[in-house]
Amino acid sequence: MSHRAALPAPEPPAGPVPADPSGLPGPAGVSVEGLRVHRGKSTVLANITCNIPEGRITGLLGPSGSGKTTFMRALVGVQKITAGTVTVLGRPAGDPANRHDVGYVTQAASVYRDLSVLDNVRYFGSVHGAGREEALAVLNAVGLSDFAKRRAGDLSGGQFSRVSLACALVGKPRLLVLDEPTVGLDPVLRAELWTQFAAMAAEGTTLIISSHVMEEAGHCDTLLLLREGMLLAQLTPEQLRQGGETDDLELAFLRLIQAAAEDERKAAS
Amino acid sequence: MNVSMMWATSRRVLGQLRGDPRSIGLILVVPALLLALVYWLYQNETLPPGMPRTFDRVGLMMLGIFPFVVMFLVTSITMLRERTSGTLERLLTTPIHKADLLFGYALAFSIMAALQALVATGTAYWVFGMKIEGNAGWVVLISVLTAVLGVALGLLCSAFAATEFQAVQFMPVVVIPQILLCGLFVARDQMNGVLHAISNVLPLSYAVDGLQQVAANADPTADLARDLVVIASFVVVVLLLASLTLRRRTA
Numbered sequence A: 001m002s003h004r005a006a007l008p009a010p011e012p013p014a015g016p017v018p019a020d021p022s023g024l025p026g027p028a029g030v031s032v033e034g035l036r037v038h039r040g041k042s043t044v045l046a047n048i049t050c051n052i053p054e055g056r057i058t059g060l061l062g063p064s065g066s067g068k069t070t071f072m073r074a075l076v077g078v079q080k081i082t083a084g085t086v087t088v089l090g091r092p093a094g095d096p097a098n099r100h101d102v103g104y105v106t107q108a109a110s111v112y113r114d115l116s117v118l119d120n121v122r123y124f125g126s127v128h129g130a131g132r133e134e135a136l137a138v139l140n141a142v143g144l145s146d147f148a149k150r151r152a153g154d155l156s157g158g159q160f161s162r163v164s165l166a167c168a169l170v171g172k173p174r175l176l177v178l179d180e181p182t183v184g185l186d187p188v189l190r191a192e193l194w195t196q197f198a199a200m201a202a203e204g205t206t207l208i209i210s211s212h213v214m215e216e217a218g219h220c221d222t223l224l225l226l227r228e229g230m231l232l233a234q235l236t237p238e239q240l241r242q243g244g245e246t247d248d249l250e251l252a253f254l255r256l257i258q259a260a261a262e263d264e265r266k267a268a269s
Numbered sequence B: 001m002n003v004s005m006m007w008a009t010s011r012r013v014l015g016q017l018r019g020d021p022r023s024i025g026l027i028l029v030v031p032a033l034l035l036a037l038v039y040w041l042y043q044n045e046t047l048p049p050g051m052p053r054t055f056d057r058v059g060l061m062m063l064g065i066f067p068f069v070v071m072f073l074v075t076s077i078t079m080l081r082e083r084t085s086g087t088l089e090r091l092l093t094t095p096i097h098k099a100d101l102l103f104g105y106a107l108a109f110s111i112m113a114a115l116q117a118l119v120a121t122g123t124a125y126w127v128f129g130m131k132i133e134g135n136a137g138w139v140v141l142i143s144v145l146t147a148v149l150g151v152a153l154g155l156l157c158s159a160f161a162a163t164e165f166q167a168v169q170f171m172p173v174v175v176i177p178q179i180l181l182c183g184l185f186v187a188r189d190q191m192n193g194v195l196h197a198i199s200n201v202l203p204l205s206y207a208v209d210g211l212q213q214v215a216a217n218a219d220p221t222a223d224l225a226r227d228l229v230v231i232a233s234f235v236v237v238v239l240l241l242a243s244l245t246l247r248r249r250t251a
Helices: A002-006 A068-076 A096-100 A117-126 A132-141 A157-169 A187-202 A214-219 A237-244 A249-268 B003-018 B021-041 B054-084 B087-091 B098-127 B136-160 B164-181 B193-200 B203-216 B222-244
Strands: A028-039 A042-053 A057-061 A083-088 A102-105 A175-179 A206-211 A222-227 A230-235
Touching: A028 A068, A028 A206, A042 A068, A042 A083, A042 A206, A042 A222, A042 A230, A057 A068, A057 A187, A057 A214, A068 A083, A068 A102, A068 A175, A068 A206, A096 A102, A102 A157, A117 A132, A117 A157, A117 B003, A132 A157, A157 A175, A157 A187, A187 A206, A187 A214, A206 A214, A214 A237, A214 A249, A222 A237, A222 A249, A230 A237, A230 A249, A237 A249, B003 B021, B003 B098, B021 B054, B021 B098, B054 B087, B054 B098, B054 B136, B054 B164, B054 B203, B098 B136, B098 B222, B136 B164, B136 B203, B136 B222, B164 B193, B164 B203, B203 B222
Parallel strands: A057 A206, A057 A222, A102 A175, A175 A206
Antiparallel strands: A028 A042, A028 A083, A222 A230
16 A cells, blocks of 8 residues: 555544644634434444534535534534534524524425426525525526526426525525536536636635535535445545545545555454 | 514415416316206205205215315415425525415415305305305305415415325325215214314314304394304414424425
8 A cells, every 4th residue: 555655634534633633724613522423223423523613615525424414414404413522603503593504405305396497595585584686696697597497396306306405505505515516417517617616615615515426526625425324534635645645636625535544454454 | 573574475385376377267267167066966856845955954064174184285285285396495595484385375275265165165155156144245154264274274284295195195084984974975973072172173074163153143142252262272283393394404
């Protein structure tokens, strides 16, 4: 394992990860201390500690089943947690005062299939006090202006998931949590969305985006790498490339994962 | 509780219905058609002079029972969809209050229930010449109340169903015992003690009793007032129970 020594944060998996190894300036939008989630007898998240910088894009990466969705649900405050503290925008996760400021887009698009695109966005806007103008502006931003009157259920998969995104954007959240927002989208649209996410971050929105497509990691300012409910590392895409000794983020990630698995085997034997 | 969020929810639910004209048709027309069926069922009965038609008795009770059944089904399926599609979880991450959501639902379906009650009662009076002592307005009011009761029970029961198939199976559990014991088939005071006691705690019994009060008395009676209060209290309690089933934080 020649690249093993060059990893920036080769912590033992169960140990705490340094607060902000990415070295990014600015206050933490989200800080997580010793977060544990057990579901039944299985451990979904084991002792996660990290800070997520405000006004940046943080990528949440890991194989499926690594706990990405559960971690995001904990940030939004809809997940029952076993231990630890989750502080979001200075308040405990799930605090009623946060409901205006946190937008959450689930992996499966959660919108009303039997309503028009505009009616969907207007309804989710109305709970934030946003009106028709804001709804139309958001539809424009996600490129669905031409489909405003169409029934959401009649749209293609990619358009449908953008309706779900629009329903979160209309509340103008300060923290936007997106669970695999680019799955099933064509490359052109993916690129457009990432441009838009970057613009939102530039305006001060904190974005947390999960993905299992590693090439998308390059769009993020920092990365949280999850594996089997544990935080493997928090680093920048550049640090990941250096650590994996390759420009291919996918390969770098694989090497990191294999190194962690190797460590585990050694510890077990 | 925020009236504008509640109203937005009602508008959204009605908007979803508007996209489904067949369901609107079924909600509005089916009770009137079933009433016609009851009318023809008793068409050939021979009555001693001075005896009221069976249709006047049974058809009147049907005006309280049909809206209850239809609204229970419509609501439990709609709310179940909200739970399974992820939109409920999403809504519960927003500032909307649970009461805004539940009362928004109740209001939207009550509007449909009122239309349904008007169509059914109008059919009973003008097409089939139903004759009762009291004012038809009371009949419409009781119909709407039982429909809202159906909405409230549907909202509650949807929490215990994981699939639409299960939700439909709640009808035999929740609705049919009430129909059997409400006094439609056997007058409640002629039931054995156990059944009578059970029927005393079932809300539909009070709807049927109220309709009988309207049928027998030209002016509203104290019993009618009591029946209306009992049904309304059931609605509020069931809605509160339903709000307990909406959890912002889940495993």
